[in-house]
Amino acid sequence: MTAAEKLDLKFSEGKHICVGLDTDPLKIPPHFRGEADAIYLFNKAIIEATIGEAAAYKLNFAFYECHGPEGMAAMKRTVDLIRSLDPTVAVIGDAKRGDIGNTSAMYAEAIFNIYGFDCSTLAPYMGKDSLDPFFAFSDRINFVLVLTSNPGSKDFEKLELGSGVPLYKEVARKLKAWYPAENLGMVFRATNKTDLENDIAGLAGNFILLPGVGAQGGSASDISSVFRSAGHKRFLINASRSVIFASSGEDFAVAAMNELRVLNTQTA
């Protein structure tokens, strides 16, 4: 199955929550902390509890890279586990990459072939040829940063261009001109409902990944209602800390599943 087929299948089942495995060893339940393999074991328990309810999983490279080569091995084992439990669930490698062409080709090889992700995230600053090697993988989806959920999104993303539109809208417009909808995703923040309402028409047909629900203040039900009103089904709301750290006790996996079910109800 292509990444687009996997996501569309979950959307057809009414699932729109992406579980972000931002696994921080300082926040996982204390009984894991003596384990050499704590990150993988924590992920495994979360995945086993949530895989029937998740639309997708997202692993942010930073949370694995900061543990050296062993952290990268834990990331790979986590992707392999998800694939073995349910090959119809897409896994996003949230790496926000972008480099000159021959170098982006190496990153694409790493994300898609070595680590086995279905989807990537990319940073657009360097332009088309920095993105092309990722889009050369015709069965994957690349979510490119358009408007992000952090305060710094005002610094450059929202700058007004000479043409009168903000930079992030020009990024979205060019991405749509360059790449087919089956491969193009966009990252758009979930923290401001009005922004989303104003821009929803421009996002039509594309896969949209929405960070910022939960710890960053966005509301899953608000986001869902904007997409449903627009008849747009291809939205994926990321929830990381609010799901995986829903409880710091031994019931963490059940608590994560319960939190995911609440979010699924809010977005149904």
Add this chain to the structure above:
Amino acid sequence: MTAAEKLDLKFSEGKHICVGLDTDPLKIPPHFRGEADAIYLFNKAIIEATIGEAAAYKLNFAFYECHGPEGMAAMKRTVDLIRSLDPTVAVIGDAKRGDIGNTSAMYAEAIFNIYGFDCSTLAPYMGKDSLDPFFAFSDRINFVLVLTSNPGSKDFEKLELGSGVPLYKEVARKLKAWYPAENLGMVFRATNKTDLENDIAGLAGNFILLPGVGAQGGSASDISSVFRSAGHKRFLINASRSVIFASSGEDFAVAAMNELRVLNTQTA
């Protein structure tokens, strides 16, 4: 020594060439290819031959990440080797990172503490709070993308803002307002001498990393003459493929040293 002290020391010795260890297993001499540890062994030979002439080394994460966790281990051993041979040579982790604050903090931990780099490269799209966690390391330098050497630099970097300046100049202006010169580097392409002449005044005082010499068509002597005319000493010209793959035979390390000496003469 801080990263700024290391670079300023090399600049005071007239050294301005950064050796880019973009080590591609398909391009290294055939006698390495049977070796399990080929990437590290190739790097070791290049470093031992060039360390007396290099201003700095740069490792692009993509070339190591695409070999899985073992590639990351080879990257770390390479950084450790440079440090052990000459602790006054700065090593740049070319990762072009940038994410929301708590995630950028994880990347900064990886680049500076786990892998031990003196300097990073960062992508500016997400704004100040995506960069701050890297600049919190007051003894390091972060080279932020300003104007890059690839064709796609025209797609967003060169877009004219409502204020009349291109985006990349606004990025440079804000970076200078946000961060001290001892920590702020900028990536500026070496492929267009006229661009550099027009912008050199705006780069005053900052560390400038210039990609695009050699395989991408830029001239080290042209670049050097622009900086010297401006009385600007803090420039670092990256050379990757043209140095490390100067010969595909068993004389590759000597050939790399000879090529580096030629570049040093051109920029003296």
